[in-house]
Amino acid sequence: MTLRVAMIGYGFMGSAHSVGWRQAPAMFSLPEKVEMAVVVGRNADAVARAAEQWGWAESATDWREVIARDDIDLVDIVTPGDSHAEIAIAALEAGKHVLCEKPLANSVAEAEAMAEAAARAAERGVVAMVGFTYRRVPAVTLLRDLIAQGTIGEVQQVRAAYRQDWLVDPQMPLAWRLQKEHAGSGALGDIGAHILDMTQFVTGQTVDAVTGVLDTIVKQRPLQATGSGLSGSAGEGYGEVTVDDVAIFTGRLSGGALASFEATRFATGRKNALSIEVSGTAGALRFDLEDLNALQFYDRTAPEELQGFAKILVTEPTHPYVSAWWPAGHLLGYEHGFSHQVVDLVTAIAEGTHPHPTFAEGLSVQRALAAVEESSANDSAWVRVAVSDPVSAY
Known part of the structure; x- marks a missing residue:
């Protein structure tokens, strides 16, 4: 069987997902063949150039027509969050498997509708997965496995942060990620979603209640010139950061x-610094994306003279995903997580199982994000995170 893939969207995430679809079949023994059938975007010329550059067989400008095609089996959604729900629900109802970039949606209501659509589709053997790709960095998967094995004992505390600095310059143009109607939320939804999901993934626990605060440091920015990308040139006038x-x-x-969680775009000097540290009764584990091939491990049971954080180089063939790549010590990079995402999704489809994270898991993150917003709006009061509906958990 061949899985024919349509990707909706062709920006930064489109290039990353394209690498995954292109590389996974070349490096892993996938249980199904994969065909990069069509990439969809609103600008015909631009999406045609993307198709040629990234290896898609053709391009199109109408996602509804593509979803209706009988020769499409899977829809990969890499558009801004304001269109996730409409595209994903339509694709699932058309019987297509769906991969949707994070966060799942721009609101809890949209995420609930998507999870419910995924639950209905699952009854027909159609699967849906959220693209929390950092789960598939080998060191992060190993961190999860070690916690599950009891290596650090009972989890006592977690510290997670995602720090970037691309908005430090107040003259950075008003990109779509800074507009609530397109992005849903700012640092909270874009990168805070990652640390929420990673915390739940590695600990096997859910975030049940939150207290927090949000802030908009630069409240107006230059309007973005037409056709500019994420960090493109400024146009004329200023607009409100929402x-x-x-x-x-x-x-x-x-x-x-x-x-504890921190998500910020104002961490001067930090380009893409995602980190998580989990402390337990028998030790601790720490991961930092700026050293993504390594895991730091502290063993409290070791003799006192040997205690201290030790670096585990996660490049051995026995480590998650690594055996398909290079000899030990030959490092992997950011793009490899997208190949691993393809591997897990295609394998689940072939085996008839649910790939993780499911839309129900994406909904749980969306509800935690909403709870943080509610807390911030109410003087940082503690807010309980709503539990996913049973229908959404398939």
Whole structure:
């Protein structure tokens, strides 16, 4: 069987997903063949150039027509969040498997509708997955596995942060990510979603309650010139920034431990610094995306003279995903997570299982994000995170 893929959207995430679809079949023994059938975008000339550059067989400008085609089996959604729900629900109802970039949607209501559509589709053997790709960095998967094996004992505290600095310059133009109607939220939804998902993934627990604060540091920015990208040139005039620049919050995990979270685009000098540290009764584990091939491990049970964080180089063939790539010590990069995402999705489709994270898991993150916003709007009061509806959990 061949899975014929249509990708909706062709920006930064489109290039990353294209690498995954192109590389995974070349490096892994996938249970199904994959065909990069069509990429869809509103600008006919631009999307045609993207198709040629990234290896898609053809391009199109109407996603509805593409979804209706009988020769499309899977729809990969890499558009801004304001269109996720409409495209994903239509694709699922048309019987197409769906991969949707994070965060799942721009609101809890949209995420609930998507999770419900995924639950209905699952009854017909159609699967849906959210693109929280950092789960598939080998060191992060290994961190999850070690916690599950009891390596650090009972989880007592989590510290997670995602720090960037691309908005430090107040003259950075007003991109779509800074407009609530397109992005849903700012640093909270864009990168805070990653640390929420990663915390739940590695601990196997949910974030059940939050207290936090949001802030918009630069409230007006130059309007973006037509056709500019994420960091494109400025146009004429200024517009209002309608999302947050920084989110700082605390969460209570279902196992009882506290977790601290920071998501910011104003961390001067930090380009893409995602980190998580989990402390337990028997030790601790730490991951930093700026050193993504390594995991730091502290063993409290070791003799006192040997205690201290040790670096595990996660490049051995016994480590998650690594055996398909290079000899030990030959490092992987950011793009490899997108290949691993394809591997897991295609394998689940072939085996008739649900790929993770499911839309129900994406909904749980969306509800936690909404709870942080509610807390910030109410003097940082503690807010319970709503539990996913049973229909959404398939």
